[in-house]
Amino acid sequence: MNFYLYQFFIVFFATLGFAIYFNSPKKTIFSTCVLSSLIWIFFKVLYLNFNGYSISAFFASFLLGLCGEFLARKLKTPATVFIIPSLFPMVPGANIYYTMYYFIFKDYEKSLSNAADTLTIALYLAIGIVFSLATSKMILAIKNKEG
Secondary structure (H helix, E strand, C coil): CHHHHHHHHHHHHHHHHHHHHCCCCHHHHHHHHHHHHHHHHHHHHHHHHHCCHHHHHHHHHHHHHHHHHHHHHHHCCCCHHHHHHHHHHHCCHHHHHHHHHHHHCCCHHHHHHHHHHHHHHHHHHHHHHHHHHHHHHHHHHHHHHHC
């Protein structure tokens, strides 16, 4: 339990930094930080149970997109205000680092392997966001058609 609480606060403050850096509206900063922390916990639970970074990134970014759209409608701001700062904790920074590290030391096989992993994870993050935005648009279209 302490592990998840620790992770929650680390991600909360990391996202706070990104939200401030990107000049997020003040009314959205707390929501963005909480959303990011909860999505990170969801991501970690998936990762630890299924041991797959890519699939965990997909489902976490999918949920992030849906929640970001919901908060955007609730607080009347663009969804990107919530989504972009909240994506940063899931970016595979270590893989990016090791890609360059191995490249500099001319271990091209490991460099290429890390680069492929990095691109795969980034692709899954992007696909999760795109699917969530498409899903929310379909839900809204159905809701508006009924109403």
